[in-house]
Amino acid sequence: xxxxxxxxxxxxxxxxxGLRVATLVVAxxxxxxxxxxxxxxxxxxxxxxxxQFAAFAAVGVVLIGEAVLLVRDRSWGRLRGVAIAVVLSxxxxxxxxxxxxxxxxxxxxxxxxxxxxxxxxxxDRPLRAAVLFLLxxxxxxxxxxxxxxxxxxxxxxxxxxxxVTVVGFPLCVAVVAxxxxxxxxxxxxxxxxxxxxxxxxxxxxxxxxxxxxRFAELSATTVPLLEGLADGxxxxxxxxxxxxxxxEAARMxxxxxxxxxxxxxxxxxxxxxIDVADRKGVVVELDARGRWPxxxxxxxxDLTEAVLTALATSATRARVTVVGSDALVSVSVVADCGELxxxxxxxxxxxxxxxxxxxxxxxxxxxxxxx
Numbered sequence: 001x002x003x004x005x006x007x008x009x010x011x012x013x014x015x016x017x018g019l020r021v022a023t024l025v026v027a028x029x030x031x032x033x034x035x036x037x038x039x040x041x042x043x044x045x046x047x048x049x050x051x052q053f054a055a056f057a058a059v060g061v062v063l064i065g066e067a068v069l070l071v072r073d074r075s076w077g078r079l080r081g082v083a084i085a086v087v088l089s090x091x092x093x094x095x096x097x098x099x100x101x102x103x104x105x106x107x108x109x110x111x112x113x114x115x116x117x118x119x120x121x122x123x124d125r126p127l128r129a130a131v132l133f134l135l136x137x138x139x140x141x142x143x144x145x146x147x148x149x150x151x152x153x154x155x156x157x158x159x160x161x162x163x164v165t166v167v168g169f170p171l172c173v174a175v176v177a178x179x180x181x182x183x184x185x186x187x188x189x190x191x192x193x194x195x196x197x198x199x200x201x202x203x204x205x206x207x208x209x210x211x212x213x214r215f216a217e218l219s220a221t222t223v224p225l226l227e228g229l230a231d232g233x234x235x236x237x238x239x240x241x242x243x244x245x246x247x248e249a250a251r252m253x254x255x256x257x258x259x260x261x262x263x264x265x266x267x268x269x270x271x272x273x274i275d276v277a278d279r280k281g282v283v284v285e286l287d288a289r290g291r292w293p294x295x296x297x298x299x300x301x302d303l304t305e306a307v308l309t310a311l312a313t314s315a316t317r318a319r320v321t322v323v324g325s326d327a328l329v330s331v332s333v334v335a336d337c338g339e340l341x342x343x344x345x346x347x348x349x350x351x352x353x354x355x356x357x358x359x360x361x362x363x364x365x366x367x368x369x370x371x
Contacts, residue, residue, distance in 0.1 A: 012184045012188075015184065016124060016177075017073070019123065019176075019180065023173055024063065024070065024120050026116060027116035027120050030113050031056075031060065031113045034112070034113070035059075035109040036056065039053075039056060039109050042107035045107050046098070047099065048097040051097040052097060052109075055090040055091070056109075059086075059087060059113060061086070062086055062117050062118075062120075065079075066120045083121045084133060084136075087117050087137075088118075088137065088140055090110070091140050092140055094110035095108075095110065095141060095144035108141075111141055112162075112166055115166050115167065118134070118137060119134075121133075123173070123174065127174055127178040130170070131171070131174070134167050138163060138166070138167060141159070228241075243313050246312035250272075250276040251308065253273060253275060253276055254269045254273055256272070257272040258300075264294075266295060266304070266329070269300060270307065270320060270322065273308040273312075276311065277312065277314055277318060281316075282335075284317075284318045284320065285318070285319045286320045287319070287322070288321075289322070289323050289324075292324025292325060295369075298346065299367050302345040302346060302352070302367070303331045303350065303367055305343045306333075306340075306354070307320060307331055307333045307363065310361055311335060311337075313338070315337065315338075315359070317335070317336060318335035318337075320333045326369065327368065328366060329366070330366045331364070331366075333363050333364075334360065335361055337359070338359045338361070340354065340361045340363065342363060345365070349367055349369075350367045351366045351367075352364070352366075
């Protein structure tokens with residue numbers, strides 16, 4: 001999932017970068033192509049040509065700054081407000097030094113250039129940032145038209161007509177950028193939701209499989225015992241039935257403990273087996289020494305099977321000892337459980353020994369890790 005997120009983030013970053021590059025190219029063409037040619041063509045009509053060149057230089061610095069940030073793959077960050085202020089200040093300077101009544105006319109190169117210069121700065125921001133900038137740019141030009149030029153009805157109509165393209169085209173680009181960001185976010189959210197559903201289904205399937213596996217493991221011994229108690233063929237007061245019930249209870253506790261996520265599964269499962277003896281009033285001591293690799297599930301069952309049988313059938317006391325290293329894991333128990341049928345291990349590498357003296361039985365299960 002992390003790899004998929006990285007791929008999606010890379011794709012979105014490339015898309016954002018491509019849109020920034022395209023917008024910058026348009027802005028460079030408009031400012032350095034159309035804007036500069038207009039400025040040079042009407043140079044004689046400006047009252048203060050140096051002011052126009054200063055305004056042009058300010059806008060050009062902003063575009064060059066965007067180009068540098070693109071090369072470095074960075075955004076404007078805290079300099080964004082400064083860049084917008086530079087563009088709007090350059091616009092005001094240009095408007096104030098235009099010939100009278102020439103706002104939004106041929107000599108007004110700034111009217112169609114500052115909008116693109118500001119757009120490259122706010123393109124990666126929410127749509128309202130682009131709207132606010134374009135509105136500020138329009139109000140700057142309108143303020144100059146109304147206050148300093150005494151706008152006529154024709155001038156206002158000309159201004160409104162020019163504003164359609166001056167605002168419309170950059171706004172469309174900003175809307176496209178916002179839509180692309182929204183589509184990217186929606187795609188990521190949809191993919192994560194699909195991934196969440198898949199994980200939930202996989203967890204449910206795994207849980208169902210584990211339940212079926214547990215039932216299959218209990219069906220050979222526990223289910224017949226329960227059926228016998230239910231149909232009356234087995235008597236609860238029979239010592240052998242009680243012994244079998246105690247053993248099956250310990251096996252069930254171990255079975256449930258096998259699904260827990262713990263640092264030392266072997267000790268964790270042994271403690272659950274010991275709990276069955278504790279509930280009967282048996283005093284159990286557990287002594288664990290050394291460090292050992294985690295045995296596989298089948299090995300853990302062989303290591304604990306004889307121990308849980310002795311614990312479940314002990315009368316008053318038991319002592320469990322676990323000693324381990326990288327080369328050998330030993331689980332032994334001494335308990336007053338009387339005669340004990342030692343189960344044979346089902347996995348290779350596990351060896352079980354037992355000694356009895358009267359009612360006291362000593363059982364040890366050893367496992368030698370391979371590799």
